[in-house]
Amino acid sequence: MVATLLKLRFRVLGNQLARSPWQLVGFIFGALYGLGVLAGVLIGLFFLGSADLATAGLVITGVGSLVTLGWVLGPLFVFGVDTTLDPSRLLVFPMPLGRMMVALALAGVTGIPGIITSVAALGTLITWAHWPIAIIAAIVCIPLAVFTAVVASRAMASLASGLGGKRRFREASGILVFIPLMLAGPIIAGVATGFALNLDTVTVVVRVLGWTPIGAAWAVPADVAGGDWLAAGAKFVIALATLALLWALWRWSLAESLTSPHQSSAAAVEPGKLGLFGRVPTGPAGAIFARSLTYWLRDPRYLRQLIVVPLVPVLIWFYARDGDVLSALGFTAPFVAFLFGIALYADISYDGTAFGTEVATGAPGRADRIGRVLAASVIAVPLTLVAAIVPFALSGEWTRFPGVLGMSLGLLLTSYGVCAVTSARIVVPVPASGDSAFKRVPGTTLLQGLSVFAVWGVALLLASPSIVVGLIGFFTESAMLNWIALAAGLVLGAVLLFVGISVGGRMLDRTGPVLLSRLKAMKNA
Numbered sequence: 001m002v003a004t005l006l007k008l009r010f011r012v013l014g015n016q017l018a019r020s021p022w023q024l025v026g027f028i029f030g031a032l033y034g035l036g037v038l039a040g041v042l043i044g045l046f047f048l049g050s051a052d053l054a055t056a057g058l059v060i061t062g063v064g065s066l067v068t069l070g071w072v073l074g075p076l077f078v079f080g081v082d083t084t085l086d087p088s089r090l091l092v093f094p095m096p097l098g099r100m101m102v103a104l105a106l107a108g109v110t111g112i113p114g115i116i117t118s119v120a121a122l123g124t125l126i127t128w129a130h131w132p133i134a135i136i137a138a139i140v141c142i143p144l145a146v147f148t149a150v151v152a153s154r155a156m157a158s159l160a161s162g163l164g165g166k167r168r169f170r171e172a173s174g175i176l177v178f179i180p181l182m183l184a185g186p187i188i189a190g191v192a193t194g195f196a197l198n199l200d201t202v203t204v205v206v207r208v209l210g211w212t213p214i215g216a217a218w219a220v221p222a223d224v225a226g227g228d229w230l231a232a233g234a235k236f237v238i239a240l241a242t243l244a245l246l247w248a249l250w251r252w253s254l255a256e257s258l259t260s261p262h263q264s265s266a267a268a269v270e271p272g273k274l275g276l277f278g279r280v281p282t283g284p285a286g287a288i289f290a291r292s293l294t295y296w297l298r299d300p301r302y303l304r305q306l307i308v309v310p311l312v313p314v315l316i317w318f319y320a321r322d323g324d325v326l327s328a329l330g331f332t333a334p335f336v337a338f339l340f341g342i343a344l345y346a347d348i349s350y351d352g353t354a355f356g357t358e359v360a361t362g363a364p365g366r367a368d369r370i371g372r373v374l375a376a377s378v379i380a381v382p383l384t385l386v387a388a389i390v391p392f393a394l395s396g397e398w399t400r401f402p403g404v405l406g407m408s409l410g411l412l413l414t415s416y417g418v419c420a421v422t423s424a425r426i427v428v429p430v431p432a433s434g435d436s437a438f439k440r441v442p443g444t445t446l447l448q449g450l451s452v453f454a455v456w457g458v459a460l461l462l463a464s465p466s467i468v469v470g471l472i473g474f475f476t477e478s479a480m481l482n483w484i485a486l487a488a489g490l491v492l493g494a495v496l497l498f499v500g501i502s503v504g505g506r507m508l509d510r511t512g513p514v515l516l517s518r519l520k521a522m523k524n525a
Contacts, residue, residue, distance in 0.1 A: 005103035006110065026450075034116045042123045049127045056127050057222025062206040064145060064218030067117060071149035072156050072214075097255060101154075101247070108150040118146050124221070131225035137232065138221040141239065145217035148243045155250035210235060213242035284363040288371025292347070296379050301350055301430070308339045309383050313391075326395035330474070333388035333408040334467075338456070340380040341415020345455050347372050349427045352519055359516050365508030369420045369501040376416065384408050403470035403482030410466035410489025415459040417493075417500025422455055424508040427518050462496055463489070 018024070048056050108114050121142045128134040210219030217239035223232035280286040296302045313332045320328035348355055358368060388408055392401045428451060460467070466489035473481030508515075 005100075006106055009107045009110075031112055034112050038116050038119055041120045042126070045120075045123045045127045049130045053131060053222065053225055056130075057219065057226070058203060058206045060124055060127065061210045061215050061219040061222065062202070064121075065206070065209040065212070065215035067120075068145070068149045068152065068214040068218075071113075071117070071153040097251065101251060101254065104154060105147065105150055108154060109146065114146075114150060117149060121146050128221055128225070131221075134221040134225035137224040141217045141220045141236070144239050144243060148213075148217060148239065148246065151243060151246045151250055155246050155253060158250055158253040211238065213238065216242065284358075284361075284367035285370045285374075288358070288363065288368050289374045290371075292372050292375030293378055295350065296375055299350070302343075305340070305343055306379070306383075309336055309387065312336055312339070312387070326391060327397070329391040330395070330397070330400060330404050332391055333384050333404055334411060336387045337380070337384050337408040337412040338415075340376070340384065341412050341459055342419070342452055342455055343376050343380070344372055344416060344419035345423055345426070345451060346428050346430055347376075347419075348423055348515060349430045349519070353516070355512075355519060356516050359512045364505065365424065365512065366501060366505030368508055369424075369505045373416050373420065373497070373501065380412060381409075384412060397477075399477050399479050400474050400482060402479075402486040403473040406482070406486035406489030407463075407467050407470035408489070410485075410493040411459065411463045413490075413493030413497045414463040415455070417496040417498075418455055418459045418462065420497070420500035420504035421507065422451075422504075424504040424511055424515075426451060427515050463493065466492055 048059055051059075109118060124142065125135060125138055128138050206215075209215035211234075216235040220232050220235050220239065223229075223235065280290045312335050313329055316328050316332060316335070317325055385405075388401065388405045392398055392404075466485050469481055469488055470485035472478070473485050
């Protein structure tokens with residue numbers, strides 16, 4: 001049964017890649033990147049063998065601990081969890097939970113990250129070849145370390161995505177989980193400063209990690225080679241206990257998520273009340289505006305984008321705390337606008353098959369573009385204005401305010417214009433409404449990243465006149481240049497937004513059915 005599931009995993013993956021050429025390209029680039037990293041690791045392990053035992057043990061234990069930690073945090077914060085074999089889809093088959101877990105664990109090991117981790121772990125044998133007795137311990141501990149990383153990843157993802165089947169929990173975790181990711185730089189820098197990191201401190205930290213669940217399995221071969229059998233035995237017991245506890249935790253959380261159906265949290269609505277739909281002008285643009293604004297106010301996938309607003313000034317303050325903080329905070333609004341501008345690039349993707357209502361009713365593409373831009377602007381423009389006004393209200397440097405406002409609004413409007421065109425041709429796999437934010441389809445991480453950076457790059461290029469003038473006016477404190485930047489940002493941004501809506505609307509009239517078919521294919525994948 002496990003072998004059948006693994007064959008099914010690769011067949012599903014192959015069908016997904018065959019259906020989407022761009023997804024295949026992303027998968028290939030991801031594989032090539034992984035091979036490059038793996039080659040560097042193996043070369044490093046080869047040369048590490050010429051070092052002394054203490055150095056080799058510290059390096060392998062430290063890096064191995066980081067790899068295990070990456071398996072736990074990486075899928076949650078960055079890459080998502082591979083759902084080619086989604087446990088909820090396997091529920092209908094007569095399969096014991098234990099066999100399902102074995103199949104899911106092996107699926108994790110046979111993915112690109114799992115293969116790279118396994119080969120790199122086996123590569124430590126190159127280093128331990130200089131201490132033959134360590135090879136015996138490594139042969140036992142390498143599978144233990146790899147499976148600990150994979151099972152820990154699955155257990156944490158299962159806990160985060162389906163604890164108790166509560167939709168509110170999944171939604172809240174999907175929002176809050178991005179806060180430590182955004183603040184990762186300050187957190188790491190603060191820890192490094194607070195503990196005065198140096199070589200001696202790192203050595204102590206790595207030795208401590210060797211006694212923790214994430215590093216015990218990696219540290220055993222070095223202790224065996226050094227003749228410290230008591231420490232090696234104790235760490236081996238810690239590693240075994242860690243895997244057993246993680247397996248039990250994963251089993252419990254998976255059973256809970258499969259036996260407790262995902263609950264919706266819909267509020268009761270009185271008959272006759274249409275919400276925002278009853279407060280906007282009738283017509284296609286008004287209906288799309290009301291629906292999109294409802295998403296912005298209630299859908300956690302959209303609300304996650306609002307977290308960046310209070311975090312941007314925090315990040316700017318941290319990196320500029322040794323200089324002129326108030327002047328640096330003046331750039332809060334351009335950064336907020338820069339991040340908000342990308343919001344519409346996957347708007348149709350978030351609609352999912354609900355986009356079919358537009359196609360079925362024949363809503364004009366121009367109306368779709370106008371409705372979505374208006375809904376996003378209702379949220380983004382006021383927040384951008386607040387982010388632009390507050391720093392100058394604190395510093396009193398109002399001479400610079402028009403230039404910053406021009407850069408911000410120009411960048412926001414230009415980005416919306418670019419997204420109005422790109423989103424009429426591009427749909428990407430995204431979590432469905434109510435799903436875990438950590439789901440991922442293989443081959444899409446690179447594709448989504450390239451899409452985001454491409455839109456940002458085009459928007460920056462088109463908005464560069466107002467940005468350049470605004471920056472010159474900001475640093476020279478020229479009132480004339482700042483007002484020119486404001487005018488340039490508003491005029492150029494408005495023109496580009498109008499062009500984007502017109503071009504994107506005509507494009508959507510032609511591509512609407514094609515986009516809908518892609519969305520249906522993604523849903524059924």
